[in-house]
Amino acid sequence: MATEITAPAYRVIPIIPALKPGAMEGLKPFVANEKMQEALGFPGKLVDDWHDRTIAKMGEMLGKYRSFKVFMDACVHCGACSDKCHYFIGTGDPKNMPVARQDLIRSVYRRYFTLPGKFFPKLVGARDLTREVLDEWYSYFHQCSECRRCSVFCPYGIDTAEVTMAARDILDSVGYGMKYSNEIIGKVHKIGNNLGLPGPALTDTLEGLEEDVKEDTGIDIRFPLDVKGAEVLLITPSADFFAEPHIDSLVGYAKVFHAAGISWTLSSMASEAGNFGIFIGNYEQLRKIALRIREVALELGVKRIVVGECGHAWRVAYSFWNTLTGVGAGANDPFAIELQSQLDHRYKQPMHICELTWDLIERKVITLDPEANDKHIITFHDSCNVARGSGMGDYPGGQFEIPRNIIKAAANKFYDMSDATTLEKTFCCGGGGGLLTDDLMELRVKGALPRMEALHEVVETHGVNFLACICAICKTQFTKVLPYYGYNRNMVGGVHQLVSNAIRLGDK
């Protein structure tokens, strides 16, 4: 099956790849079935009058989101973005140039919403919405991970991810949704997390972890669940309860809370930081998923809300939770106001686990022994949503510095990858934005190329053997694709996994 996929060769000179028109044409992740669609309030399957409803929905969004309208109008096809996309670099398909991908929808916008396009479509590159066009949207807007690297280079600041989100939102509204994301959102509403992990299984997993950590350290470190009156509510991706190496970071968080003496709890109802509502560009879903966290925070009476290692969750928390839920200032419905008065505003709300840990290190509340990680020669992968969609530490670039500061405090050997591929220019892991699904494995392997090239370079020059991440998607994606590039999946780990190895426990 997937083993037949081969990784593209590293580029000798990393410039624009030779074009391979149609290379990824027709690539189509599985379509959500009727049950999955209807559970989210979308039509079960492609509606008969999809043409008119697509145009109507587009019109509605153009009216509602000023940004969308500007992004449709502002592009001058300068081409600055064209070679900045990892999927274009990896596949060579010209429709994966961000400008070309956006033009799949922009051409339809021109046809139906601009005067020249209505009268002289051919002259302005406007085209009719046909079934082929709709299928093309489905295909290529699922070959964008909404990582926004191209936006960094756009002289007009067009948020290309928002265009992808709009396209996906339109597709959902006519009954043409994607299985991976929509099935997962259904599970969040039904079970409480993306994984579908029910409460009793979560309890069992956490008890098992307590045993393991006791065995390793001789110390009773708790993984509390649904504890009323805890100070901190930790919201972390459900992959942290399930997958390798994710779970090692969960152990790291627990050790930090233990060593600092902070009472904390996880929640069985909001056992998921991830919010795939952003991936499908649907505001209602985004809000509905986020509201679970407010409900739990109010119920448990916590004073602080902290988010674990999850890229897009931090973007949602940092940029949207305030107005969506009242975690942070901005929302003004009664529950948001209640939560506002409940939370302790001496602390950032919400706070990233890296901010919490770094603050404790700086204040010497916790102590790390970096020698404990001496076998690791580490590099750090900036996650797209953290790098370009959020911040940390309330100063510009904090989201880049703080995770690196933690790594350097927890280990002696750290080397950054090429600066063309880090900080705000970081490359997506290749599996973000709702594309982390087996049926897109070929795209994921190819899209990882630029990150793998940069990794390869630090492996060759510094002997790097540990790729540190702060995102569940990145961790899973790299674990999966590294072997295609000849590397061992065990190279992948979390920042708090390093903290877990190095933190001093119980002897202070």
Added chain:
Amino acid sequence: MALDVGGKSIEIDEEGYLVNRDDWTDDVAAAIAKAEGIDMSENHWEVVAFLREYYDEYQIAPAVRVLTKAIGKKLGPDKGNSKYLYELFPYGPAKQACKIAGLPKPTGCV
């Protein structure tokens, strides 16, 4: 979609997972494994049996760590690691072993 097992048609989804968990038998498991390019050994069956047992209790496949621990206890500490499980199920113990065990696919960022 369907999988032919001894002349009987078994419904599977587009990714090869069983649609109805009740359809699972040893023969069905062997047929799914064959489609995955896996020749089922006694060690494979051990893992599959544990997954099914865990699922019956918790309605979800066990975390990889829970699985490795359990296999380590049963088959010896040299086998209680994810490397061993990847040898058995090269596409990953979570997804591929679940598929053969007739369990739903673990979803999310895993």
